[in-house]
Amino acid sequence: MTDLALSVEGLSVSFEGDGGRVRVLHDVSMKVERGRVLGVVGESGSGKSTAALAVLGLLDKGAAIDAGKVLVGGRDLYAATDEERRQLRGGKVSLVFQDPFTTLNPAIRVGKQIAEPLMMHRSMDEAQAEAETLRLLAEVGIADPARMAASYPHQLSGGMKQRALIASALGCDPDLLILDEPTTALDVTIEAQILDLLEDLRRTRQLSILFISHNLGVVSRICDDICVLYAGRVVEQGPTDVVLSQPRHPYTKGLLASLPSLSVERQRLQPIPGRLPDTRAQLKGCIFAPRCHFAQPRCSSEIQELHTAQNGTRNRCWRSAELADTPWRAEVGEEVARRAPPSSDAPIIVDAVDVEREFRSGGVFDALTLRWNGWRPEMAYRPRVVNAVDHVSLTIREGEIVGLVGESGSGKTTLGRCMIDLVSPTGGEVRIEGQTLLSASRSRKRTLLRNAQIIFQNPDSSLNPRKTVREIVGRPLAQIGLGGAERDKRVDELLELVRLGSRYAERYPHQMSGGEKQRVGIARALATKPKFIVCDEAVSALDVSVQASILNLLVDLRDEFGLAYLFITHDLSVVSYIADRICVMKNGKLVEQGRTEDILEAPQHPYTAALLAAVPRVNQHRRAAGA
Amino acid sequence: MTGYVIKRMLSIVLTMAVMSILIFWITQVMPGNVAYMILGDFASPEDVATLEKKLGLNDPTYVQYWRWASGMLQGDLGRSLVMDRPIAPVLWDAVSKSAILAGISIGLVALFGIVVGVYAGVRHGSRADHVVSVATYVNIAIPEFLFAIVIIMLFAGYLNWFPATGYSDLSNGVGTWARHLILPVFTLATGLMAHVSRLTRSSMIDTMQTQYVRAARARGLPERLVIRRHALPNALLPTITVLAIDVGIMMGGIVVVETIFSYPGLGRLLMFAIQNMDVPLLQACMIVITFVYAAANLMADLLYALLNPRVRYGRSSSE
Numbered sequence: 001m002t003d004l005a006l007s008v009e010g011l012s013v014s015f016e017g018d019g020g021r022v023r024v025l026h027d028v029s030m031k032v033e034r035g036r037v038l039g040v041v042g043e044s045g046s047g048k049s050t051a052a053l054a055v056l057g058l059l060d061k062g063a064a065i066d067a068g069k070v071l072v073g074g075r076d077l078y079a080a081t082d083e084e085r086r087q088l089r090g091g092k093v094s095l096v097f098q099d100p101f102t103t104l105n106p107a108i109r110v111g112k113q114i115a116e117p118l119m120m121h122r123s124m125d126e127a128q129a130e131a132e133t134l135r136l137l138a139e140v141g142i143a144d145p146a147r148m149a150a151s152y153p154h155q156l157s158g159g160m161k162q163r164a165l166i167a168s169a170l171g172c173d174p175d176l177l178i179l180d181e182p183t184t185a186l187d188v189t190i191e192a193q194i195l196d197l198l199e200d201l202r203r204t205r206q207l208s209i210l211f212i213s214h215n216l217g218v219v220s221r222i223c224d225d226i227c228v229l230y231a232g233r234v235v236e237q238g239p240t241d242v243v244l245s246q247p248r249h250p251y252t253k254g255l256l257a258s259l260p261s262l263s264v265e266r267q268r269l270q271p272i273p274g275r276l277p278d279t280r281a282q283l284k285g286c287i288f289a290p291r292c293h294f295a296q297p298r299c300s301s302e303i304q305e306l307h308t309a310q311n312g313t314r315n316r317c318w319r320s321a322e323l324a325d326t327p328w329r330a331e332v333g334e335e336v337a338r339r340a341p342p343s344s345d346a347p348i349i350v351d352a353v354d355v356e357r358e359f360r361s362g363g364v365f366d367a368l369t370l371r372w373n374g375w376r377p378e379m380a381y382r383p384r385v386v387n388a389v390d391h392v393s394l395t396i397r398e399g400e401i402v403g404l405v406g407e408s409g410s411g412k413t414t415l416g417r418c419m420i421d422l423v424s425p426t427g428g429e430v431r432i433e434g435q436t437l438l439s440a441s442r443s444r445k446r447t448l449l450r451n452a453q454i455i456f457q458n459p460d461s462s463l464n465p466r467k468t469v470r471e472i473v474g475r476p477l478a479q480i481g482l483g484g485a486e487r488d489k490r491v492d493e494l495l496e497l498v499r500l501g502s503r504y505a506e507r508y509p510h511q512m513s514g515g516e517k518q519r520v521g522i523a524r525a526l527a528t529k530p531k532f533i534v535c536d537e538a539v540s541a542l543d544v545s546v547q548a549s550i551l552n553l554l555v556d557l558r559d560e561f562g563l564a565y566l567f568i569t570h571d572l573s574v575v576s577y578i579a580d581r582i583c584v585m586k587n588g589k590l591v592e593q594g595r596t597e598d599i600l601e602a603p604q605h606p607y608t609a610a611l612l613a614a615v616p617r618v619n620q621h622r623r624a625a626g627a
Numbered sequence: 628m629t630g631y632v633i634k635r636m637l638s639i640v641l642t643m644a645v646m647s648i649l650i651f652w653i654t655q656v657m658p659g660n661v662a663y664m665i666l667g668d669f670a671s672p673e674d675v676a677t678l679e680k681k682l683g684l685n686d687p688t689y690v691q692y693w694r695w696a697s698g699m700l701q702g703d704l705g706r707s708l709v710m711d712r713p714i715a716p717v718l719w720d721a722v723s724k725s726a727i728l729a730g731i732s733i734g735l736v737a738l739f740g741i742v743v744g745v746y747a748g749v750r751h752g753s754r755a756d757h758v759v760s761v762a763t764y765v766n767i768a769i770p771e772f773l774f775a776i777v778i779i780m781l782f783a784g785y786l787n788w789f790p791a792t793g794y795s796d797l798s799n800g801v802g803t804w805a806r807h808l809i810l811p812v813f814t815l816a817t818g819l820m821a822h823v824s825r826l827t828r829s830s831m832i833d834t835m836q837t838q839y840v841r842a843a844r845a846r847g848l849p850e851r852l853v854i855r856r857h858a859l860p861n862a863l864l865p866t867i868t869v870l871a872i873d874v875g876i877m878m879g880g881i882v883v884v885e886t887i888f889s890y891p892g893l894g895r896l897l898m899f900a901i902q903n904m905d906v907p908l909l910q911a912c913m914i915v916i917t918f919v920y921a922a923a924n925l926m927a928d929l930l931y932a933l934l935n936p937r938v939r940y941g942r943s944s945s946e
Contacts, residue, residue, distance in 0.1 A: 056845055058841070089846065094845065097841070102839060106937065107934060107935065116846050152940060
């Protein structure tokens with residue numbers, strides 16, 4: 001019996017792409033020792049999910065293992081037959097997926113789904129499996145296992161579903177548990193609970209875990225070892241503490257420097273410039289060289305191999321020893337002083353007074369409810385009413401960045417949309433520059449709303465895929481009557497402003513990366529020279545390194561033009577980096593608002609305190625050395 | 628669940644009420660005077676006036692509607708003007724013959740449509756899938772009347788395997804009965820079969836790519852269990868809805884098919900009523916068709932609820 005739960009040796013995987021085979025994993029080696037947790041970290045396109053599926057033998061059609069071996073508990077996965085591999089899945093290796101909302105079958109009771117691997121691999125009969133299911137559910141902290149087992153997925157919250165899926169994965173006492181971003185789809189307080197649970201379980205059950213995540217905070221909390229992937233290659237690996245406190249590869253340094261921290265002192269973020277290399281590009285040298293400040297001619301001509309640094313970690317950079325103590329620094333030149341928050345007598349841009357918004361859901365027949373009064377049926381008309389925003393007042397001054405945080409369903413997006421009249425409030429009043437919006441005439445409203453714009457979360461769905469950047473950014477300009485050469489000139493100016501440059505004007509959205517698309521979204525919002533912009537989770541869909549550069553851009557634009565933002569996010573670190581003032585929303589109500597420093601250091605409302613406590617962070621001492 | 632069933636029933640009652648008003652109104656504004664039709668074109672104005680009074684044709688429309696609708700509710704379908712006898716026995720005879728035709732057809736549509744669709748969907752991208760795709764495309768593109776004429780020429784004319792037209796009662800032997808049914812059923816079912824199988828195929832493809840199917844594989848379930856237990860119940864939801872709509876399409880189809888094959892069912896009765904301006908018969912036929920369609924939708928809704936716990940148990944645990 002070997003003491004390795006998992007050993008991946010020189011694994012290369014490629015996919016059938018449009019223009020021939022595309023290699024997504026290059027010579028990846030990693031080990032999970034028994035009873036230890038290995039974190040695999042990387043941004044989108046790093047190949048970390050492919051690695052997880054390869055370990056399960058569940059790669060999609062069209063994918064092929066070009067080289068390398070996967071040994072699970074000493075057994076070669078790809079030397080086994082399909083049938084043997086199937087037997088391993090759910091038995092020796094089990095997987096918890098990212099999104100608990102789509103991973104459970106909506107048509108089957110939760111208990112039955114958990115019992116499936118038990119009956120499959122431990123050959124239990126139905127009664128035994130049911131008893132074992134209840135025991136497992138109790139182990140993952142479900143208060144009423146019987147009720148949970150009898151429920152359908154739609155009757156459970158996200159956190160409960162993820163607990164059920166963890167229970168299911170533990171059922172056959174696996175040699176290796178793979179967790180693929182297990183908390184990414186969850187709210188931060190639920191995430192903290194699930195992480196607590198996982199920590200307990202790994203102690204009590206001596207679990208060997210392969211933990212895949214993009215979140216360094218989560219990884220630093222739970223993983224013993226860490227393996228940093230970039231563009232399908234391992235760039236650095238070693239014990240988590242050492243790697244995060246003494247990063248040796250420039251990419252790891254960059255990742256850490258891009259990460260906004262939950263603290264009062266605000267160093268400017270140092271993003272990683274550029275984008276992932278095209279998977280089809282044949283690079284001769286270091287894969288990271290095009291984005292690296294430390295790159296030298298030798299970097300682009302010499303393939304980098306993993307080697308061991310003095311601190312015992314392994315990395316793929318030949319200059320790592322020489323640069324050991326040099327921090328990542330993206331923007332050379334003078335540090336621009338952050339503009340101070342506006343004083344309390346700065347002019348008010350937007351003023352929401354006692355805003356209320358209710359939603360009715362369902363049709364006429366859904367609103368009819370049947371009740372039994374003794375034996376007499378009674379029909380009543382009760383439309384389902386949800387108060388998404390419940391008497392909220394919020395004032396935003398010129399040049400002010402107000403962060404609005406809350407968990408899913410707290411009503412933060414609805415409030416943001418009410419502030420620019422994308423959603424009409426059902427009560428209360430919204431004033432833009434002192435002019436009330438609700439009773440304004442159509443043309444008056446239009447003029448007022450020129451001053452208020454929005455940036456959406458997902459640039460993929462908020463940019464029309466059939467229009468060029470010029471058309472997208474020019475659209476609001478045409479709306480205000482700007483045409484011809486003048487409009488083109490303004491579009492070029494705007495693209496310059498968001499650091500894209502006019503060469504992007506003729507591109508289509510699919511020809512750009514996520515960060516570039518979001519810049520186009522920002523340019524569009526800036527087109528009418530607004531004074532107020534709602535940023536609705538504007539950086540949430542982006543990778544950390546890209547997110548950092550967008551945050552810097554938003555701060556710069558504020559400092560330059562005195563814009564005011566309502567910055568809606570679920571991410572407290574981001575908001576603590578960017579906002580002057582923080583508002584916390586829960587169940588449609590503002591439960592707390594105050595200066596960022598005050599909220600971070602002395603939250604008044606217990607909910608705010610709970611939110612802050614729940615944020616997983618990369619330890620301070622680790623960060624200090626990294627950035 | 629009880630609440631859901633009652634709500635569905637209520638909506639059916641509402642649909643029927645609205646449809647009956649529409650049917651009555653449309654047949655009333657059709658050209659032609661009922662009294663003249665009964666008495667002939669050369670009737671004297673006095674006779675016409677007397678008959679109109681007797682039939683209540685001078686009453687306000689809502690009074691006429693109420694008289695007609697309450698009669699319907701009590702099972703009185705009225706008298707046919709042209710045949711001059713009660714509609715009920717004629718209509719029920721035609722309905723029962725059409726029910727055999729349409730029932731067998733929709734059964735075949737459901738069975739083969741789903742089987743073929745699932746087969747192709749699971750083997751998405753394979754040669755079998757391509758063959759099914761092309762065949763169903765061709766099938767959908769051919770209109771019913773053309774298809775009917777071609778198979779009559781082939782199987783009844785050239786090969787002489789089946790009778791081209793008509794209906795034979797069961798009392799004349801099961802064989803003869805079946806031989807008369809084969810061609811009309813075939814015509815009625817093929818187009819819709821293609822329709823249902825295409826839909827089932829694409830819904831199966833979507834379902835096979837869902838995260839929960841992937842999760843079922845990750846638990847080590849064999850593929851056939853993954854398909855049967857995890858994919859199928861979810862993939863069939865849209866098919867059920869479409870089958871109910873197809874019942875409606877089939878109501879149109881029987882008019883064409885019964886006319887071509889001279890099959891004495893509801894479709895031909897409807898044509899007869901239209902051609903002869905037999906207003907009460909027309910109204911009765913249309914009410915029956917509306918009812919069949921509404922009932923099919925009710926069945927689909929109930930079946931949908933049976934397969935979909937979200938409908939059965941409300942939206943969330945918080946309620």
